Amino acid sequence: MTLSLIAGVSYxxxxxxxxxxxxxxKGDVVIYSSGGYSHYDDCYIYxxxxxxxxxxxxxxxxxxxxxxxxxFEGTSRE
Numbered sequence: 001m002t003l004s005l006i007a008g009v010s011y012x013x014x015x016x017x018x019x020x021x022x023x024x025x026k027g028d029v030v031i032y033s034s035g036g037y038s039h040y041d042d043c044y045i046y047x048x049x050x051x052x053x054x055x056x057x058x059x060x061x062x063x064x065x066x067x068x069x070x071x072f073e074g075t076s077r078e
Contacts, residue, residue, distance in 0.1 A: 004069065005032040005035065005046075005064075005069070005072060006032065006074070007033060007034055008031065009032055009075075010029055010030070010031050010074070010075040011029070011030055011031075011032060011072040011073060011074055011075060012027065012028070012029050012072075012073045012075050013025065013026055013027060013028045013029075013030070013071055013072065013073075014026065014070070014071055014072075014073050015071045017068065017071040017072075019046055019060055019064065019068070020043075020044075020046075020058045020059045020061070021059055021060075022046075022056055022058035024071075028050065028051070029050075029051050029075065030048040030049065030050050030051070030056070031048060031049040032046070032047070032048055032072075033047035033049060033055075034046075034047045035047055035058075037063070043059055044060045044061070044062065044063050044064070045057065045058070045059055046058040046060070046064070
């Protein structure tokens with residue numbers, strides 16, 4: 001079980017997952033870049049890089065829960 005996402009680590013999605021405006025599918029591999037609460041925007045912002053190298057900026061009104069974190073299986077550090 002993943003308790004927090006670590007910058008620079010690749011994660012494989014074990015279930016379909018939605019984080020705010022972003023949808024990820026089971027089996028997708030993404031690299032987590034950064035994330036956290038933005039006081040300026042009053043929301044949580046999570047940055048990922050997908051398998052094609054595209055940056056994904058996920059904006060959510062709620063913080064990722066422990067159940068959300070279980071959808072990310074660490075694969076390697078970049």
